[in-house]
Every structure is written in C-alpha cells, then in structure tokens.
Amino acid sequence: MKKTIAILILLVAGCSPWRICEPGQRVAQGGLYTVDPQVTWSGWVEGKNQDWTVDGWSLHQLNFVSALKEGRALWPPLERKKNPPLFRKDMTPHEVVEFVTASLALEGARAPKTSAFKPQAFGSLQGFRFDLEFSDSHDLEMQGLAVGVVHEDRLYLILYRAAKEHYFPKYRESIEKLIASIEMVPQK
C-alpha cells in the first residue's frame, strides 16, 4: 500500500521510480560505476539502490545496493525488524558475505548457503564474488550470485537471485556479462 502511494505521488510529480533498462544503454549505480543491462529490465529506483526484474520479482531479481554506510541494513525495511544485521565499514569480504546471507535470512530465505567465494574485479576495484543457494519464503528453491566491493567505507553490491529451475540458468550468462561490463565513473 505504502509503495503504491509512493508510486502515485512520484508519478504525479513526474519522477517515476520505474525505469526501463535497455541493452547498450549504460545505467549508473550509486555514482561509482555503470553497467550495460544486456537484456531489457524493468527497474525500480529507491534512493541509491535499484532492483531490476524481467519476469517478476518473485521469480528473479537483480539488486544493486550502492554506497551503503556504516550501521545500515542491506535494505531499509530490514531496519524495522528485530536484530537486523548491520553493515560495518571494517568488514572483511567474509563478513560481508555473512552480512548478506543474514540479511536474506531475515527477509525469509531459509538455509542460505554460499559457495565459490573468491576475489573478483569490480570494475577497476578489487572486489569479491560468491554463489548462493537458499529456499525462499514460499519454499521455492533459489539460486544466486553476488559481486561486491567495500570502497571508501561503503558497500557496493550486485546481487542476482532467481528460481533455481529455469530462471537462474536463463539469465546467468546475461548477468555474468553485465558484471563484466562494470565501468567506473570518473570521480571528481
């Protein structure tokens, strides 16, 4: 309901939080980098974060978390829950992975498991990546992957999660290409 009202207000104000993200048209994330969407996505913009989907949020979604500050939850709604995991600027990549899985668990993900955790370039920065499996709040088996970096005390994360059957394999190649397309925005 609140989201609907927010959408109506923003539409009336002429600044819709929805956007279409087309292949070849680079999209900026958090003022730090841009990506090439690879396929056409529907995007929802909320502050510095963006959430994209093609087939619907419950089937798959691509989340961009940008410039997350010390003491904040991965997504603002989690801060209203009991004992939310909070980002700390001194987190090691291991602790960021733990932070992400704990946040997903608080959202309703069951038994999140990570694998293939390793260093990976995030544009020109040295970041990390990991694969992910869990059951969602409807017991649907989900698969995902994430890349991230802590840069100037802030977390930047690209998280893709999709139904293990059909949707994850369907978009995996596009997601990998999207990650490989990261280009840093020249900083002033």
Added chain:
Amino acid sequence: MVRRLPALLLVLAACGNPAPLPDLAPGQRPAPDSEEAGLWMQADGAEELIRTSALRIQDPALVDYVQGIVDRLAGPRAKDLRLYILRAPEFNAFAFPNGALVVLSGLILRAENEAQLAFVLSHEITHYQRRHSVLVYLSARSKSGFAAFFQAVANVARVGELGAVVGALAVGGVFRFNREQERDADEGGLDGMARAGYDAREAAKICEVCLHETEAQGEKDRAGFFSSHPATRERIETLTARAATVAAASAPAPASGRLGNVLLPLRLGFLKDEVRRQEPASLQILLDRLFREGVQVGELHFIQGEVYRVRRDADRAIAAYRDAVSHPPAPAESHQMLGILYLKKGDKDNARTSFTRYLEVHPRAEDAEMVKAYLKQLE
C-alpha cells in the same frame, strides 16, 4: 514463533468457551460432514507444506529416536500421529488438529534429557487428544464467523520468518489455547510422561530452562512454547507440585546420553542456526549448560567465539577460537575466524599462521580462493 500472531490470538482467546469435547479415541476421525472435518482438511493442507519443506530434518537417527518417544507416550494413538522435525532455532513444538506433530530443532537442542523432550511432546499430544484446537476454533467462530476466522488464518499465513512453513504452523499455532487448556495440557502431559516411565520432575526443569533464557535476553516473554498462559513461573510451580504426586510411580529419568548421542552429529549446525538468530544472551545460557556436559567442547568453544564475535568482542572471540583449536576435533572455521580477526587487528603473523592452518585442514574449502587472496595480501 509467529511474531505477528499475538493481536489475532488475543482476539481468539477472548472468545467464549464451548463445552469440552470427549477425547479423540485411537483411530478416530471426525465425521466427514462436520466442521471439525473442515478444520482437519485445513490442517492436512498445512501438513503437506511441512512434509515437503526444505527445513524438514530427515536424519534417520534423530527421527527414529524422537518417533520412539512419541510411540512410547502415545501408545495406541501413536499411529494417528505423524512426526515432523524442522530445522529452526525456536524453542517450540506444535500439534495440529489432524495429528501432525511438529518439533523444532531449537527445542531438541535445549532439552537436557529425554524426559524433558518427552514432557513437551506429551503436552502437545494432550492438546491433540483433547481436541483443544477444535474448541478454540468453535469458540472463535461463534464470535467472528467462519469466513472471518479463516481470513485471519490466511493473513497470518503470509507473515513471519519461516515463510510458507509459518503459514502451515499458523494453522496449528493460531489455535492459541486458553489458560485452562494449557493447564490441562500440562497436567495431561505430565501424567502421560509419568505413565510412559519418565521422571515427571523433568517437566518443570525444561520450563526453568526457558525462563532463564528469557530473563537473560531481557525479554518479558518469548515467542514459543512457553509464551502462552499460564505464565512460566506459575507453570513451574504447578508442574513441580504435580510431579511430586506422580514421581513415585515413574521410573528414573533415562540418561541424557541417549539424546546427546543422537543430537551430537547435528549439534554444530543447530548451534550455528542459534548464532544467526542474534540473541547471544540466551544462547550463552545454552552454551554454559553444554560446556558443563563437556562433550566435544572444541565445537562449543568455536560457537563461544561466534557469540563473542556477534557481540563485537574481538579479543574474547580470539581467545575462544584459540580454545577451540586446542580441543580437537574443532570446526575448521575456527582457524578461518582467527585469521579474519587477526587480519582486522593488523596482526599479520598470526593471521598468516591461522589462514595457512585453515587451508591445511580444509583444502577444499569453498572460500579457499578468498583465503589465498588474504595470504597474498599479507605477504
């Protein structure tokens, strides 16, 4: 358990109380055209979700062991009950009106011996046998109407932290029993465990375990088995008094070793679930008890380190992880966490030693590449 239930449950609990029903006889099912049959149908649907849930624990040793307790307690009714053990760090168990019996791993972890677990199971079997859910339903329906009641159930089913399973559990858990029904289940549960040869004095002790955790966490009440009426303190007193009247008829408590042996291969995973729950004060109560038992303390020291790490006490966490690695077999993650904490403290030598040791004991670790990157960074 289902954190948004209380408001709804208060409404349900406030409704009038219909006359008691006769106990379900062994093998008895409700008449097909009865309201109770409709209630069972709802429970059947919920049970199916639980049966196929990813949270369901299928470990044969644990399932056979708990099933053995159920069989012993339920006697001729055992064939009417279907046991499901779910992996969830909650101190809870449920009996659905149709005979589905759900036990959460958090309860098994906290039971100090088989008799304590038997009491909780016996309590739930009593709710089933005495058709308390049906009475709550009839009471609620008389006030709010059938449609409104099931709409409320449907709404509850969408919330909570166990996802779809919460919805299923809500069908069992939404039947918030009133004070008299809880007393009835306590009495029936205690008598049932005594008849089965368990030491009835253990019933009050598991209530005390929960009370200590609640107080340690600084909560007035906890969602879970003991969140319902009557209050935990009163239940402890009542159960203690009643146990004194039946204790003479019951055999000595079975040794805690049997439960411990079945639990041990799963214990570390269950304890990690508890760490993720981020309630370190109540977890500490459990850990202290497990340390006193002194079984496989390496993994307990590791969990102790995790508790300190949640509390952001790096020095104590390091000491605990060091204790873990000096009490093999300890989880390989003890070395990993030592490496991470030393890395953050800038203690390069100890970080390098710990990460190297981690890769030695766990060369195929999923994070091996990341750890190698840390080592390179430390060069």
